[in-house]
Amino acid sequence: MGRKRQPSQLVLAFPECAEGETRGGPGRVEPPVAAPADERPATAERLMERVVEAQNVKEALKRVQGNRGAPGVDGMTVQRLERYLKHQWTTVRQQLLTGTYRPQPVKRVEIPKPGGEVRVLGIPTVLDRFVQQAILQVLQPEWDATFSEHSFGFRPKRSTHQAVAQAQAYLGEGYGWVVDIDLEQFFDRVNHDLLMGRVANRVTDKRVLKLLRAFLNAGMMLGGVVIPRGQGTPQGGPLAPLLANLLLDDLDRELERRGHRFVRYADDCNIYVRSERAGQRVMASVTRFLERKLKLKVNAEKSAVAKPHQRKFLGFSFTREATPRRKLARQTVERFKREVRQRVRASRGRSLEQIVRGLRDYLRGWRAYYGFSQTPSELEDLDQWIRRRLRNVAWRHWKRGPQRYAGLCQHGVPPDWAATTASSPRGPWHLSHSPALTRAFPNTYFAQLGLLSLAAPNRA
Numbered sequence: 001m002g003r004k005r006q007p008s009q010l011v012l013a014f015p016e017c018a019e020g021e022t023r024g025g026p027g028r029v030e031p032p033v034a035a036p037a038d039e040r041p042a043t044a045e046r047l048m049e050r051v052v053e054a055q056n057v058k059e060a061l062k063r064v065q066g067n068r069g070a071p072g073v074d075g076m077t078v079q080r081l082e083r084y085l086k087h088q089w090t091t092v093r094q095q096l097l098t099g100t101y102r103p104q105p106v107k108r109v110e111i112p113k114p115g116g117e118v119r120v121l122g123i124p125t126v127l128d129r130f131v132q133q134a135i136l137q138v139l140q141p142e143w144d145a146t147f148s149e150h151s152f153g154f155r156p157k158r159s160t161h162q163a164v165a166q167a168q169a170y171l172g173e174g175y176g177w178v179v180d181i182d183l184e185q186f187f188d189r190v191n192h193d194l195l196m197g198r199v200a201n202r203v204t205d206k207r208v209l210k211l212l213r214a215f216l217n218a219g220m221m222l223g224g225v226v227i228p229r230g231q232g233t234p235q236g237g238p239l240a241p242l243l244a245n246l247l248l249d250d251l252d253r254e255l256e257r258r259g260h261r262f263v264r265y266a267d268d269c270n271i272y273v274r275s276e277r278a279g280q281r282v283m284a285s286v287t288r289f290l291e292r293k294l295k296l297k298v299n300a301e302k303s304a305v306a307k308p309h310q311r312k313f314l315g316f317s318f319t320r321e322a323t324p325r326r327k328l329a330r331q332t333v334e335r336f337k338r339e340v341r342q343r344v345r346a347s348r349g350r351s352l353e354q355i356v357r358g359l360r361d362y363l364r365g366w367r368a369y370y371g372f373s374q375t376p377s378e379l380e381d382l383d384q385w386i387r388r389r390l391r392n393v394a395w396r397h398w399k400r401g402p403q404r405y406a407g408l409c410q411h412g413v414p415p416d417w418a419a420t421t422a423s424s425p426r427g428p429w430h431l432s433h434s435p436a437l438t439r440a441f442p443n444t445y446f447a448q449l450g451l452l453s454l455a456a457p458n459r460a
Contacts, residue, residue: 047205050138052093060134061085063238064126072125073107081126096131099207103128105219106236120188121236122220132215132238135208140242143202147245148252153266154241160314161372163265164326167272167313170261171324175272177279180311181286182302186267187240188232191295192216195233195247202246215239241266247294254289263313270313279305315370325374336366336382344389352394356449359386363452371454379455386451391441392432411440 050056064078071077076084085092095101106122113119124132144155152163167178183189196213203209216233233240244266255262255271260282262271271286273279283305290296304311308318312329319325343362347355363386373379398404401422408418413436421436431437447453 045205047138047203048097048207051134051208052096056137057089057130057134060130060137063133063137064130069126069129070107070109070123072123072128073105074125074127076126078126081130084127085130092127092131096207096211099210101131101211101214103131103211103215103218108220109236119235123236124215124218128215128218129238131211135211136238136242139203143242143246147249148256148264150256150262151245151249151252151264153264153268154245160265160369163263164314164316164372167263167270167308168318168324168326170263170272171308171318173261175261175274176307177273177276178306178308178311178313179271179273179279179282179286180304180306180313181269181271181283181290182299183267183269183290184297184299184302186296187235187244189296190233190244190247194295195243198246198250199243212239212243250294251286251290254293255286265314268314270311272308276305316373319375326372327375328370328373328378332370333378333382336370337385340386340389344393352390352446353449355390355393356446356451360450360452363454367452367454376455383454386454387441387443387446388429388432390446390451391437392428394441395428395431395437408436408440413439 061082064081068078092101104125104127106124109121109123110118111121140156147155150166152158152160152166192213195216196209199212200209203212215237233243248264248267248269251269252262252264260271260273262269264270271279271282273282283303287298287303290298307320308324309320311317312331315329315332316326317329319327339362340359343359344355347358350358371379394407395404398407405418405422408421409415413421417436417439421431421434424431424434426434
């Protein structure tokens with residue numbers, strides 16, 4: 001039986017550049033020196049030739065395969081893309097070079113959000129994602145060097161943790177009020193003409209401009225009907241974050257011009273000021289700027305001027321101390337508990353070991369991100385809550401008094417404790433915190449099952 005080929009072993013025979021085309025690919029192009037805020041370098045006319053270079057498209061294919069993702073409206077899967085390109089790449093390449101490539105409509109997908117809301121994603125076809133990724137790899141190194149240092153979202157070598165740490169630094173400098181601005185349905189409200197005007201300031205290759213406009217105008221498939229899009233850049237494609245940063249770079253430059261301390265992660269922007277009164281002034285003026293200059297709408301219900309400990313930023317909040325520490329936002333804790341309950345509930349009928357195994361990947365990923373918190377007591381409380389939830393499951397596995405008594409005794413609980421607990425009229429959740437169940441299922445028991453600790457990362 002042959003070995004499964006990994007993406008890094010791809011040997012697609014993409015044709016090399018035709019004579020006169022730019023060579024080198026994104027891996028061999030030196031990034032430009034950051035331009036001043038008032039300079040926006042235009043990309044060379046032959047940008048599309050760089051997009052279709054063999055090395056660039058090979059890298060784009062690996063990225064799309066690595067990201068996986070669902071099929072678009074044509075049903076093509078990521079697994080079929082390589083075979084398709086082996087036979088059709090010459091045609092696709094020619095369409096890109098001649099400006100005749102036409103993107104297909106995006107597939108509408110709704111993702112539930114906390115509070116009953118949904119986030120609408122527009123999933124491009126796999127082929128369109130591949131083309132977008134190839135364009136991204138050429139544009140991003142040049143554009144990113146000119147973006148504001150206050151922008152952290154979807155940028156190379158920048159992260160949510162850096163954004164949260166920068167916000168924390170502003171609080172430590174005495175900027176104890178936050179202007180928390182929430183843009184209402186940002187990705188659905190992006191004005192195409194405004195956005196393309198900013199793209200045209202940086203790109204002079206008309207084929208690329210035409211293709212980017214076509215991606216914006218591709219429409220969304222809903223119930224077999226294509227709904228035209230006069231505005232918005234659908235979330236779900238590789239180019240969406242870069243285009244969003246390009247448009248919101250205007251906001252960054254305006255805030256810099258005013259001398260504000262701020263942090264922006266995609267469409268999530270927090271501005272830090274010294275007083276509530278100053279915050280109200282900033283909120284009003286920035287709202288006017290966003291709505292008049294960028295044609296965006298501020299969500300008044302979700303935006304606020306408040307103390308930082310009353311708000312959340314990228315899942316975190318801050319303590320009220322003179323030197324604030326990072327802590328988990330209330331909504332983060334609620335969302336975590338809701339997810340664990342659902343996963344445990346879905347594992348009914350399974351042993352504790354199987355349930356713990358099913359939780360492992362989720363807890364590991366959660367810990368990797370939220371372990372950035374500086375309040376260990378919160379993580380310890382969650383560890384305790386998880387163990388109590390598992391003891392609750394164990395108690396439910398023993399359905400009747402005699403079985404519960406025998407189970408407790410088998411786990412080393414003295415007979416009198418076992419008898420009192422097994423005959424208790426209290427419910428499972430109350431008894432899950434009882435001395436008998438804590439004795440039967442100590443912390444070490446769950447550690448041996450492989451339960452990861454959020455407060456004390458398991459190196460195994």
